[in-house]
Amino acid sequence: MRWLTVSKREEEYLETMYLLHKNKGVIRVKDIARVMRVKPPSVVDALKKLAEKGLVEYEKYDRILLTDEGRKIAEEVYSKHVLLTKFFIDILGIPPEVAEQDACQFEHYVHEVTVERIKEFAAFIQEQCPYVLKQFLKEKIEEAD
Amino acid sequence: MRWLTVSKREEEYLETMYLLHKNKGVIRVKDIARVMRVKPPSVVDALKKLAEKGLVEYEKYDRILLTDEGRKIAEEVYSKHVLLTKFFIDILGIPPEVAEQDACQFEHYVHEVTVERIKEFAAFIQEQCPYVLKQFLKEKIEEAD
DNA sequence: TCACCGTGTTAGGTTCCCCAAAAATGTTTA
DNA sequence: TAAACATTTTTGGGGAACCTAACACGGTGA
Structure with missing residues (x-):
């Protein structure tokens, strides 16, 4: 029951x-x-807000910790981050720095459905036509030289 | 020579x-x-700002038009929008409404490199293993029933 | 121990984007 | 044409996220 709204920036x-x-x-x-x-x-501004929302344990000059709820959100976002980055790099052959940047933005908006589908698609393609995929990536890497 | 910054919201x-x-x-x-x-x-706020930046022709109570520069930016964003939506729907088999939403956000951040690569990947897969792709989409559509 | 310095915090201000209420303009209809 | 209605604009204000400058804290070395 997550009734509170967490902005994109707060997720970050x-x-x-x-x-x-x-x-x-x-x-x-x-x-x-x-x-x-x-x-x-x-940062201090953000910490105060996140503390009010119960996502961070924060007392000034004291140590900073995520609450369970805060960590849960962070993990969700981070797992999307990892998935998207991997997809961009391993399937589309996008350079790591670019993949990183794009994942970093998209992770905050991408729909759950899309996340799932990307995961499935990557698995499907890697299983059904790994050679074609390899061929594509090879071409892209060669072009980059 | 585009020295002015156009925010995500302005692009929208x-x-x-x-x-x-x-x-x-x-x-x-x-x-x-x-x-x-x-x-x-x-909207009026936005129009005033965009007019100041030379992206919109705007005089109050008068008709509203994009300038050449404004249209150019709009077309760039829109073309990304179309590409992303198509990719999500035709390759990943994501439901149109979801694809629309995701494209709508991602278009403002996605790197040029990624856009190009998505375009190439879609073409490559559709050419090299159209049957596998069809199979994937078929499964996804069946699951949805 | 205490002065110093890095770190953290507060105060005050900016920009962006949004809104409700009310005023101004434009359009349509009696 | 003038009242009624629709649309646009102004006014005044709010929240999110950022900043600089100044101040507070706290661990460390003299």
């Missing part, structure tokens, strides 16, 4: 915090700001 | 106006508002 904050926690153990304002390419005051 | 206004002009001949505040799901005052 949650995802960033999730990854910082996963990779560095601690979540710090400075690091969130660096990753999100904003200044620290913007 | 331009695209809406472009389609209204194409389909109804005239562009009216009321219709833009309906399509964009905003109230008329918001």
Whole structure:
């Protein structure tokens, strides 16, 4: 029962915090700001709002943590991120940096149905015509040289 | 030489106006508002800004037109829209309403490289393994019943 | 211990995009 | 043509997300 609205930007904050926690153990304002390419005051604004929504544990000057609910949202977003990035790279043969950027935006909007279908399509194609796929990727890589 | 920045939302206004002009001949505040799901005052705000940027011909109470530059941007966005929608529907077999929604968001962010690659991939697959594709779509449509 | 410095926070302000209410203009009809 | 109706515009205001400048905290080295 998720009655609260989480904006695209808030999802990005949650995802960033999730990854910082996963990779560095601690979540710090400075690091969130660096990753999100904003200044620290913007991070504090965001933290206050997310705390009010019960998605982040935050007391000023204290350590920052995602709540269960916050982590759940972050994981959902991140899993879409991973899926989309993989699809762009492995199926469409898009350069990693571009794939990353596109996934990063699309993940916040893409419909569940589309996510599922992309997953299925990738599996189907890789199983049914792996050679054709390889051929396509090969051509694209050669063009890039 | 496009030095001015056009926000995502502005792109949407331009695209809406472009389609209204194409389909109804005239562009009216009321219709833009309906399509964009905003109230008329918001449309007027947007029109003023777009006029300042030279993307729209706008004098109050007068007829509304896109300038060449405005139409150019609208066409670029719209062509991405069409491509993405087609890809989602024809290749991934996503239901039209969902495809429409997703395309509508993604079109504003998707990288040129990705657009090109999607185009190429669709052509390649449709040529190299049309039967496999048909099989995939058939399964998905059957599941939906 | 305390002064310093990095980090975090507050205060105040900007831009973008939206709205409701009311005023102005345009159009249609009696 | 003038009243009634539809459409557009102005006015005034709000929320989201960002910023700079200044201030507060807290761990560290002298």
